[in-house]
Amino acid sequence: MTIAATGLSAMRAGRTILYPTDVEIRPGERVGLVGASGSGKSTLGHALVDKLRAQGAHVAHVPQSPDEALDPLRSMAFHWREAERARTLAPDPARQQTLFNALHIEDGDLRKRPWGWSRGMQQRFVIAMALIGTPDLLVMDEPTSALDPVVAAGTIDLLDAHLADRDTALLLITHDLGLAARRVHRLMVMDDGKIVEDSPIKRLLMAPMTPAAKALCAHRNWLELPC
Numbered sequence: 001m002t003i004a005a006t007g008l009s010a011m012r013a014g015r016t017i018l019y020p021t022d023v024e025i026r027p028g029e030r031v032g033l034v035g036a037s038g039s040g041k042s043t044l045g046h047a048l049v050d051k052l053r054a055q056g057a058h059v060a061h062v063p064q065s066p067d068e069a070l071d072p073l074r075s076m077a078f079h080w081r082e083a084e085r086a087r088t089l090a091p092d093p094a095r096q097q098t099l100f101n102a103l104h105i106e107d108g109d110l111r112k113r114p115w116g117w118s119r120g121m122q123q124r125f126v127i128a129m130a131l132i133g134t135p136d137l138l139v140m141d142e143p144t145s146a147l148d149p150v151v152a153a154g155t156i157d158l159l160d161a162h163l164a165d166r167d168t169a170l171l172l173i174t175h176d177l178g179l180a181a182r183r184v185h186r187l188m189v190m191d192d193g194k195i196v197e198d199s200p201i202k203r204l205l206m207a208p209m210t211p212a213a214k215a216l217c218a219h220r221n222w223l224e225l226p227c
């Protein structure tokens with residue numbers, strides 16, 4: 001089922017921060033969303049997740065900050081149970097152990113509340129929650145921002161392996177064009193609350209059309225990056 005949401009928009013404090021936007025993503029497609037800080041990427045991610053869930057789609061969301069996903073008053077075990085319940089899955093300790101091992105959080109104490117875990121561990125826990133089950137779409141907003149480079153690379157490899165045999169589509173929101181270049185089929189560029197460019201990854205990197213895309217691609221040949 002192709003994922004489609006139309007007329008996504010947002011205003012804050014009397015200002016339009018997301019102009020009416022349509023998003024369509026095919027099953028299994030991986031799409032990158034890039035753009036300058038403040039261009040509206042996270043706003044679009046939130047609006048898309050809310051609308052698709054309201055339409056009944058199964059969407060997993062890794063927000064930019066783990067604070068947005070974790071309730072400081074609840075234990076990590078509670079969060080995990082809720083994530084399983086949200087996907088109507090029975091508790092499965094083996095699945096949990098596999099994901100925790102893969103994300104190197106097996107030593108985290110599930111009885112603790114989020115602030116008993118480091119930021120990087122919290123972020124990996126939220127990624128693990130998003131990988132329970134087989135959602136129609138996985139929206140990941142700067143999923144490796146709190147991780148050191150080695151753990152970040154391992155986490156993205158895990159994500160690749162996880163998506164390889166599934167129809168789950170991916171929207172990867174990132175500042176890291178090098179990371180996106182290697183992992184997505186299509187790139188959307190945001191500028192000032194609008195998607196200004198939407199192209200297959202190679203075309204966009206080789207021949208960016210808009211000033212925002214040109215600015216992102218300038219100075220580096222991103223396809224050459226060994227990541």
Ligand SMILES: Nc1ncnc2c1ncn2[C@@H]1O[C@H](COP(=O)(O)OP(=O)(O)OP(=O)(O)O)[C@@H](O)[C@H]1O
Nearest residue numbers: 012013017035036037038039040041042043044064
């Ligand atoms: N709650 C809010 N109140 C007022 N303005 C907001 C609010 N949330 C976001 N904004 C503004 O909306 C714009 C888009 O913010 P958003 O967080 O979506 O950008 P972003 O592209 O995700 O940035 P970053 O790359 O830094 O994460 C920014 O100008 C931001 O200041």
Ligand SMILES: [Mg+2]
Nearest residue numbers: 041042043064
């Ligand atoms: Mg953001």
